[in-house]
Amino acid sequence: MSAFDSFPLGQPAFVTHVLDRAAHLRGNDEKLFALESHRDARAYVIYRDSLVAKQEPDGPRVLLRIDEALKFGANPGTIFLGLRDGAPIFGMGIAAAAVEKLLTGQEAVVTELRGMAMQGVVPPEQLSAIAMAKSMVTWHQRHGFCANCGTRTAMKEGGWKRECPNCKAEHFPRTDPVVIMLVTSGDKCLLGRQKQFPAGMYSCLAGFVEAAETIEDAVRREIFEESGIRCTDVNYYMTQPWPYPSSLMIGCTARATSEDIVVDRAELEDARWFDRAEATLMIKRQHPDGLAGPHPFAIAHHLLGRWVHGEDNAGA
Structure with missing residues (x-):
């Protein structure tokens, strides 16, 4: 079994639970x-x-x-x-x-x-x-020190809490929500690449959810900020825990209402539209120009693969 076979569609890394958290x-x-x-x-x-x-x-x-x-x-x-x-x-x-x-x-x-x-x-x-x-x-x-008074805190409850011996404040682990989305327009999808990506790799756009922001608003805002594309019809797909350092990737789809891309170069090196045939070749690592989609390890691959296989009709 290859590494690609280890993560079938709908099963990215970090989602298969074998522990009883007890x-x-x-x-x-x-x-x-x-x-x-x-x-x-x-x-x-x-x-x-x-x-x-x-x-x-x-x-x-x-x-x-x-x-x-x-x-x-x-x-x-x-x-x-x-x-x-x-x-x-x-x-x-x-x-x-x-x-x-x-x-x-x-x-x-x-x-x-x-x-x-x-x-x-x-x-x-x-x-x-x-x-x-x-x-x-x-x-x-x-987070070894109290954010309230600066005193060194102690591990409690099997490591799931830190407690301040001075001011008695309790500190708990945090998880940061991140939206990651596949935006489509008819038979095309929007993908981008960051400078640190492997050569030729394109992936879904993503960004942190801000304070007092809905998931839907975060999807629309991030897509517009990074690519200049307006979108609607935001739908939830699945989540993926992402321990870098501790995020929850919220996979979504959205339908574009515009197609003229204006790339935010501070965020992305490039962004462009790909048709379904080209995206299929990228997933299979068979693109003639050496372009590739995200690895099955990541939820982005599953968002793209679901659309390639016609299981997502957000762009219809």
Whole structure:
């Protein structure tokens, strides 16, 4: 099975849930300590946008025993992610110094998560739990001090809350909503590319939802700001958790009411209309000019693929 086959239409990365979050256990410190020492306890160790994996004959293993994670230098504080078939799963961070030491040996590797997922190295059914671990570890690393009084906060409830010992403020993980949309006009769709994209790649336009803004308004605003296109008939498709660092991609479709593109060069390198035949070749990686659509790892591929296969009639 190729990496492309790992994400069939409608199933991008990070959406296949295999964990019982078991939130009722988060407030029970005694139970959590017992779970952490359970023989079946496992952990994902996160370093920035990468995973620490143990080298084995058949390839890297990313789900580590707690003792393996600690041996590699992972921070002792664990984040309780939930239960998989009754076995406790945790997330753990690791310091840069420990990673540097790891890289001098042969027992472990530190590999970028996105690349591992896109290449099919990590089983798709593990990606949702990994996304949870990555988002939570990043949140703890970035929010160690109280936003109210500046005091160092403490991890509580299995890592799902930080509490200030001074002013008693409680701090919870945040998720940032992002709209990502395929805009169509008849038999054409609008795609754009950013400078950091791989050569020849075009994708759906996207942007953060602002304060006091509806999803529909965010779709219309972002499309107009980035491409100058006005649109209507906004419809919801599906969501994708996106742990970079912790967003929720809200997939939508919309119908254009204008076609004259005015690219915001601060946001996009290019934007253009593609007909259905050309978009099909881009998805198949068969475009004669080497143009390509987004990888099936991302929700943008599924928005485009759904339209290519005629399952979305927003542009009719």
